[in-house]
Amino acid sequence: MGNTTSYFKFGASSPHLQLLATQRRDQLQANNVCLSGIVCTIGPGSTNENILVEMMRAGMRIARLNFSHGSHAEHGDRIKTIRKAMELYQERYNQACPLAIALDTKGPEIRTGIIEQGERSKVELKQGSLVKLTNALEYNEKCTDKIIYINYQMLLQKIGVNQEIYIDDGKIILKCDKIENNFVEYLPVISDQDEKDLKFAVENGIDMIFASFVTSSNDIAQIRGVLGEAGKNILIISKIESAQALKDLSHIVNKSDGVMVARGDLALQVPFEQLFQLQKQIIAMCNIEGKPVICATQMLESMMDKQRPSRADVSDIGNAIFDGADCVMLSGETAVGKYPVESVQTMAKICIEAENINWTGRLFHEILTLTFSNNTPDGYCMSAVAAATFYEAAAIIVTSNISTELVKLIAKFKPRCPIIAVTKDVKFSRQIGLYRAAYSVVYEEVISEQTTVEVTEDTATTAAKKENDIKKELRCAVDYGTQRDILRGEDTVVVLRSGELHAVNAGRNMIIETATVKYL
Numbered sequence: 001m002g003n004t005t006s007y008f009k010f011g012a013s014s015p016h017l018q019l020l021a022t023q024r025r026d027q028l029q030a031n032n033v034c035l036s037g038i039v040c041t042i043g044p045g046s047t048n049e050n051i052l053v054e055m056m057r058a059g060m061r062i063a064r065l066n067f068s069h070g071s072h073a074e075h076g077d078r079i080k081t082i083r084k085a086m087e088l089y090q091e092r093y094n095q096a097c098p099l100a101i102a103l104d105t106k107g108p109e110i111r112t113g114i115i116e117q118g119e120r121s122k123v124e125l126k127q128g129s130l131v132k133l134t135n136a137l138e139y140n141e142k143c144t145d146k147i148i149y150i151n152y153q154m155l156l157q158k159i160g161v162n163q164e165i166y167i168d169d170g171k172i173i174l175k176c177d178k179i180e181n182n183f184v185e186y187l188p189v190i191s192d193q194d195e196k197d198l199k200f201a202v203e204n205g206i207d208m209i210f211a212s213f214v215t216s217s218n219d220i221a222q223i224r225g226v227l228g229e230a231g232k233n234i235l236i237i238s239k240i241e242s243a244q245a246l247k248d249l250s251h252i253v254n255k256s257d258g259v260m261v262a263r264g265d266l267a268l269q270v271p272f273e274q275l276f277q278l279q280k281q282i283i284a285m286c287n288i289e290g291k292p293v294i295c296a297t298q299m300l301e302s303m304m305d306k307q308r309p310s311r312a313d314v315s316d317i318g319n320a321i322f323d324g325a326d327c328v329m330l331s332g333e334t335a336v337g338k339y340p341v342e343s344v345q346t347m348a349k350i351c352i353e354a355e356n357i358n359w360t361g362r363l364f365h366e367i368l369t370l371t372f373s374n375n376t377p378d379g380y381c382m383s384a385v386a387a388a389t390f391y392e393a394a395a396i397i398v399t400s401n402i403s404t405e406l407v408k409l410i411a412k413f414k415p416r417c418p419i420i421a422v423t424k425d426v427k428f429s430r431q432i433g434l435y436r437a438a439y440s441v442v443y444e445e446v447i448s449e450q451t452t453v454e455v456t457e458d459t460a461t462t463a464a465k466k467e468n469d470i471k472k473e474l475r476c477a478v479d480y481g482t483q484r485d486i487l488r489g490e491d492t493v494v495v496l497r498s499g500e501l502h503a504v505n506a507g508r509n510m511i512i513e514t515a516t517v518k519y520l
């Protein structure tokens with residue numbers, strides 16, 4: 001306790017440099033569970049129920065399907081496998097593991113065609129050899145090491161002799177030797193293919209869209225329009241990957257449900273030496289706005305074909321968490337890499353370490369100082385997080401009569417212990433994986449009507465019933481927390497719930513209380 005108080009004061013007032021110099025692993029408040037969300041790209045290397053279950057066990061919270069690759073039939077099958085894996089997890093571990101599915105749109109990306117021997121085949125481009133790029137459709141599925149289809153009709157106008165073209169996030173560089181032809185066509189922000197993919201998302205109950213190459217807040221409105229009424233609960237996460245998006249960044253952050261720092265393409269669109277600064281800036285803007293943010297691409301590239309991470313990758317992941325990212329993403333590492341499960345385990349270990357260093361507590365103070373507005377929701381949520389820090393709570397439990405928006409607001413203050421949100425909203429229970437520290441458990445039982453008092457019953461009986469409902473939800477949250485290794489006997493928890501203070505006849509109120517976990 002004494003230590004917590006000094007940490008609390010220290011975090012609030014110490015200069016940045018002093019905090020860095022005194023960094024230590026905070027043993028008192030160390031979590032075993034990974035607070036950061038891990039987004040995994042699911043591809044041929046991970047489309048297997050058993051592999052997926054182990055990835056979920058290791059910390060995967062969001063499964064990403066990249067619609068730049070594969071057909072609707074292939075992705076449809078993949079979705080079935082993911083859902084089967086969720087059932088298998090429940091059977092194997094006797095507990096639900098809500099996992100969100102994200103559809104990453106192709107967007108107006110410039111893509112190569114398919115190799116003539118089929119989608120999974122490869123060709124080798126030898127250094128110094130000549131290769132022809134064409135936008136003639138007949139080569140779309142007939143690429144070789146001599147001729148490669150490119151879906152960008154303006155290519156021949158935009159490129160000049162001696163200019164460079166980057167392929168695969170810049171791993172392959174081509175230099176233009178000569179130009180032989182001319183075509184004119186523009187790429188729309190939402191192509192016909194994207195529109196079909198967005199409709200596929202609605203039909204298949206996808207939880208979130210990772211919108212490629214968003215350039216302005218208007219693009220988000222367009223996507224919302226295509227998703228329509230039936231897709232109104234699908235979250236839109238804008239991928240920041242162009243110089244144009246950077247110009248409208250504050251509007252994009254404001255209009256999106258979340259943001260991804262899509263470093264692969266971004267590093268090709270801006271001078272690469274600016275990438276680290278842009279990553280920090282985008283993450284900070286999201287933290288201030290209370291929007292979840294994912295840091296993506298080449299985070300654990302060294303584990304594509306090796307079992308241990310490079311030093312650079314370890315630092316990269318840890319630093320993204322320090323920057324304030326809610327989630328970190330695996331791309332090829334889990335889509336086609338040799339070690340999908342080990343990659344998630346490694347990423348989770350690094351995140352836990354970064355989250356447990358006392359310095360990360362500064363985010364709470366900074367977000368509070370910069371954004372706290374004197375309104376009731378901010379007051380409750382901030383107080384719950386402050387109480388959890390002060391009492392070294394092992395979790396913040398939120399009952400289902402607190403709105404999902406408030407759960408997000410608690411996550412905005414970046415608590416250092418997990419939030420366990422009890423909910424009846426199954427989609428929300430999956431989507432919550434986007435927010436650092438947020439976990440959820442679905443409580444199916446219908447609890448007594450919370451807002452109206454039945455005239456036939458006396459008030460005391462109704463109140464007792466409601467109290468009983470709340471107790472059942474808390475039991476459910478404690479069981480969940482115990483099974484996930486979040487809670488142990490004698491741990492302190494902070495509970496945020498809605499209720500009535502009958503003694504003072506004060507009407508409905510948000511109640512924050514602390515409790516000790518006891519097993520009966």
Ligand SMILES: Nc1ncnc2c1ncn2[C@@H]1O[C@H](COP(=O)(O)OP(=O)(O)O)[C@@H](O)[C@H]1O
Pocket residue numbers: 041042043044066068069070169264331332333335336
């Ligand atoms: N559905 C898929 N089918 C085949 N390969 C895939 C699939 N999804 C991802 N991959 C592979 O994983 C690599 C990294 O994934 P990602 O970063 O999502 O792709 P990209 O950078 O091509 O958009 C891709 O280049 C591709 O080789």
Ligand SMILES: C=C(OP(=O)(O)O)C(=O)O
Pocket residue numbers: 066068104212241261262263264265266296297331
């Ligand atoms: C995540 C990214 O997008 P994609 O993998 O679709 O190119 C990126 O460019 O970093």
